[in-house]
Amino acid sequence: MSAKRPFRLSRQRGMATLLIILMTGLALTATAVGVMYAVRGTQEKALSVHSATQAQQIAWGGVEMVRSYLLTLDDATLMSLRGDLPISGAEGLSARIEGAPVKNASDFSLVVDITGTSAGGSHAEARSTVQAVFIVTTAQDDGESAPIGVQGAVNINGDLNMSGNVAAVGFNNTSFNVNGNVNLSGSVTGIDCIRATGNVSISSGIVVNCVQANGNIALSGSAAIGTVEALGSVSLSGGATRANSIQANGNVTLSGGAANAGTINSQGNVVVSGGAAYANTINALGFINWTSSASATALNSNSYVTYAGALATPTISAKGTVTLSGGGASQVTTSGNVVSTYGTLNRIDASGNLSSSSGLVLAGTIGGTKSCPVYLNCPGVLVQSGYVASPSTVSVVAANTVSIQPPQVDAYALRNSANYIFEIDQAGFRKVTVQNIAGIAPGSYYLGNYQGPYRDYLCTEVSGSAGEPTCTQPVTPYATICQGYSAYNGCITYAADTTTWSINGISLAPGVLWFAGNVNVGNGSYNNSIIATGNLATSGSALVVAVNYAGYAAVCANAPVAITRNPAFTGLYPSNFCNVSAGTFISNAAGNTALISGGYLNGSFVGGNITLGSANNVYGNVLAGNTLSTTGSTVIHGSLTTAGQGTTTSTSLGGSTVVDVSGAPSSFDPSENPCSRDCATQPGTAETLWTRYY
Numbered sequence: 001m002s003a004k005r006p007f008r009l010s011r012q013r014g015m016a017t018l019l020i021i022l023m024t025g026l027a028l029t030a031t032a033v034g035v036m037y038a039v040r041g042t043q044e045k046a047l048s049v050h051s052a053t054q055a056q057q058i059a060w061g062g063v064e065m066v067r068s069y070l071l072t073l074d075d076a077t078l079m080s081l082r083g084d085l086p087i088s089g090a091e092g093l094s095a096r097i098e099g100a101p102v103k104n105a106s107d108f109s110l111v112v113d114i115t116g117t118s119a120g121g122s123h124a125e126a127r128s129t130v131q132a133v134f135i136v137t138t139a140q141d142d143g144e145s146a147p148i149g150v151q152g153a154v155n156i157n158g159d160l161n162m163s164g165n166v167a168a169v170g171f172n173n174t175s176f177n178v179n180g181n182v183n184l185s186g187s188v189t190g191i192d193c194i195r196a197t198g199n200v201s202i203s204s205g206i207v208v209n210c211v212q213a214n215g216n217i218a219l220s221g222s223a224a225i226g227t228v229e230a231l232g233s234v235s236l237s238g239g240a241t242r243a244n245s246i247q248a249n250g251n252v253t254l255s256g257g258a259a260n261a262g263t264i265n266s267q268g269n270v271v272v273s274g275g276a277a278y279a280n281t282i283n284a285l286g287f288i289n290w291t292s293s294a295s296a297t298a299l300n301s302n303s304y305v306t307y308a309g310a311l312a313t314p315t316i317s318a319k320g321t322v323t324l325s326g327g328g329a330s331q332v333t334t335s336g337n338v339v340s341t342y343g344t345l346n347r348i349d350a351s352g353n354l355s356s357s358s359g360l361v362l363a364g365t366i367g368g369t370k371s372c373p374v375y376l377n378c379p380g381v382l383v384q385s386g387y388v389a390s391p392s393t394v395s396v397v398a399a400n401t402v403s404i405q406p407p408q409v410d411a412y413a414l415r416n417s418a419n420y421i422f423e424i425d426q427a428g429f430r431k432v433t434v435q436n437i438a439g440i441a442p443g444s445y446y447l448g449n450y451q452g453p454y455r456d457y458l459c460t461e462v463s464g465s466a467g468e469p470t471c472t473q474p475v476t477p478y479a480t481i482c483q484g485y486s487a488y489n490g491c492i493t494y495a496a497d498t499t500t501w502s503i504n505g506i507s508l509a510p511g512v513l514w515f516a517g518n519v520n521v522g523n524g525s526y527n528n529s530i531i532a533t534g535n536l537a538t539s540g541s542a543l544v545v546a547v548n549y550a551g552y553a554a555v556c557a558n559a560p561v562a563i564t565r566n567p568a569f570t571g572l573y574p575s576n577f578c579n580v581s582a583g584t585f586i587s588n589a590a591g592n593t594a595l596i597s598g599g600y601l602n603g604s605f606v607g608g609n610i611t612l613g614s615a616n617n618v619y620g621n622v623l624a625g626n627t628l629s630t631t632g633s634t635v636i637h638g639s640l641t642t643a644g645q646g647t648t649t650s651t652s653l654g655g656s657t658v659v660d661v662s663g664a665p666s667s668f669d670p671s672e673n674p675c676s677r678d679c680a681t682q683p684g685t686a687e688t689l690w691t692r693y694y
């Protein structure tokens with residue numbers, strides 16, 4: 001048996017070294033892994049912060065993009081915004097409307113959530129949402145925000161022929177403004193002034209404070225005028241026609257009867273002839289020829305004067321010869337001669353000669369010769385060779401020029417201001433486009449008969465003939481804008497041969513109505529502003545109340561005054577006029593007008609005539625693109641304006657016409673009509689009211 005080898009530590013030295021190396025390697029590996037993990041965590045944190053920052057930057061950039069987008073929209077588009085906004089060309093950006101835009105008195109407010117996304121689809125994806133409230137005012141070029149200023153109660157562009165009776169009630173210092181000639185034989189009350197760019201002829205007993213014209217003025221028939229101003233001539237004749245003062249750039253004539261004036265200032269000649277016509281004081285750059293039997297107070301001329309008045313009352317100042325053939329004068333001062341054939345002259349101061357055949361001249365001085373009757377010889381008149389008299393030089397200020405800015409009317413440009421747009425499609429069916437109406441989705445519909453008797457329901461599809469269309473697909477929920485006399489009666493018909501819409505029923509849903517073609521409004525009570533591209537007429541006992549005049553109760557709360565509430569109209573109101581949540585009414589210029597007619601089609605003006613017949617009550621302004629004609633009994637609770645844009649522009653007011661704004665509601669402004677053409681536009685605005693991270 002062999003002996004065991006002794007155990008030696010030196011033999012284990014290699015294993016220990018290996019273990020030491022292994023442990024050192026593991027330590028180094030753990031350290032490296034820890035360092036790598038720390039570096040990776042730092043990198044991911046930095047990347048996350050960077051990604052979040054980018055998302056915030058995208059969201060804030062989106063706020064400005066949305067603001068710029070809202071600035072380009074009109075009223076109707078703004079009110080129709082719902083849900084997601086269309087955004088293109090901006091990666092990682094989205095925007096969504098919260099709720100619905102709100103129409104305020106003069107602007108819109110809306111809440112938008114704008115989200116920016118960075119590194120989408122990766123581990124570093126980050127999102128940031130900014131909620132912004134925008135206040136938007138649309139550009140003033142759509143007929144609503146840039147109204148036409150009304151100059152008076154009655155504004156006529158074109159000639160005016162008036163044989164009826166016209167009364168203005170509730171206006172302060174208002175005018176008849178006529179951009180043309182005036183021929184007036186009826187009566188006018190409540191008007192402060194008649195202003196015309198042409199001639200004025202009045203042959204009735206009207207009473208107004210002033211008449212102004214750029215042409216001639218002829219007054220007769222016991223007219224009583226405060227001030228008369230004309231760039232042309234002025235004539236007063238017959239009856240007891242009177243003017244307190246006359247200012248004329250041309251001649252002035254008072255003839256016959258008892259036509260009379262207080263003061264006459266003329267840059268031309270003045271003639272007072274026949275009967276008992278008279279004036280107190282005359283100042284003329286031309287001559288004065290007075291052959292009336294009445295008497296004057298003062299006659300001043302830069303030419304000659306002939307006076308045949310019955311009494312020796314006037315003082316006369318002239319540059320030329322003065323001839324006295326009536327009662328004489330109290331004093332004559334002239335640079336020329338004096339001829340007295342009758343009457344008494346108290347004093348004479350003349351640079352020229354005195355010739356008195358039978359008159360009595362009591363005193364004075366002349367620079368020429370004296371020729372008087374032998375039995376009188378004018379002993380009180382001193383002849384002083386070279387004597388120069390000093391008559392006053394007459395200076396007459398020119399009459400004021402009448403300036404009337406005619407409005408420009410274009411119904412086609414007001415299409416987007418309407419809540420209901422009526423047109424005929426190519427197949428002849430009645431089509432109505434609805435916008436800004438609560439309870440009806442915006443869009444185009446047809447009018448059709450539903451389930452047998454029910455007329456004028458809104459339909460997405462119709463069948464049958466255009467005259468009696470059947471509603472095959474009614475709008476849901478069911479809706480009609482017609483309140484007929486019964487379920488079997490409609491309200492709106494169309495005659496293709498005359499392109500005329502006829503409205504006849506109890507009422508229509510409230511709002512602004514726009515018609516392509518002519519319109520005839522028959523019996524019924526309508527809380528509507530009615531716009532026609534052609535002509536517009538009323539007949540029967542039509543009652544039209546403009547939207548602004550009707551106000552909140554009738555338009556927004558289905559509580560009309562003149563008619564029975566229609567259950568079908570409940571919740572059916574124009575949202576651009578009604579802030580129902582606040583219970584307030586929103587006025588705009590389109591709602592001030594009850595009737596508007598006429599527009600430009602292919603560059604030419606068509607229609608524009610408004611005819612008000614029978615017994616009419618119109619609450620709101622009447623704006624005719626061409627002319628207006630009234631007969632019967634008409635009451636307009638607003639202003640009356642014609643634009644005279646057609647070929648025949650003569651307006652005729654007959655029967656009884658009353659223009660009355662007394663008792664008008666605060667929501668209605670008779671001084672404003674919507675602008676539709678050549679408007680003084682103002683740019684829209686869009687502002688960010690406040691923001692927050694959401």
